[in-house]
Amino acid sequence: MVRVGWSDDYADALKQPVDARAPANALPENWWRYPAALGKGDSDLEVTKRQWGAFYGTDLELQLRRRGVDTIVLCGISTNIGVESTARNAWELGFGLVIRRRCL
Template identity: 40%
Template sequence: MTLLPAASALLSVDMQCAFDEPRWPRRWNRALDHNGLRLVDAWRRSGRPIIHVRHDSVSPTSTLRPGQPGNRFREGFEPQDGEALVTKSVNSAFIGTDLDLRLRRMGIDRLVVFGISTDMCVSTTVRTGANLGWPIMLVTDACDCFDMPDEHGRIIPAEQVHTVHVATLGYEFCELTTTDAIIRSL
């Protein structure tokens, strides 16, 4: 991988405490926080912009609803001074927000995305962003997702859900990369 342009932005998607609550299915990526924190730290040291995305659910029973403990950012993923925060109530960080306009005003020319969950908010954000014309890199080892039931009630393991969604995103919507590759490119 070549050096990332200085006008690249890191998009941290839904790195929130809710996903540790027992009502959520099993997650698989035990390196999620470690890799995500390494990305954020290296990105901050590079002086490039970080945009934090927080899911503010409008569902009254959601663990992601504002005012619930789960709405908080995971430790170390809180926005610091000067770092942007985009709040959303649907899967895509581009729908119902000013993210596209904000990126254009900032002069951003590439997005590097990671977060929770690969198959839901990360995928929908990447797909929408790509459809809007943004070049996107997905940091696959800094994403996580959950076991999912299929239409017959059988459980599809989270690892398989992640693998299939990453393959689909890489085929059509973004470039796939890793935490180490991004850090080296900064």
């Protein structure tokens, strides 16, 4: 499972210009919690990303390879940014992909 996360002062947050600036305090208090419907288990791998894609700057590829994972299932809240970036990176790294349409 991958989540977005930054330091309290957002010093490590994305700095590239984007089309719209997020308002201050735009993240709700429960931003860091996974929805119960995902069924996160105690043994699930958890990776914190700080860029658009889940592979950039994380050990996600290493952790998946160590576990023999060759296909990943993607879902998320920002389909044309985070999910798409992760899907492209996964494909470039040779992973099979399943994108859950009902979870986007």
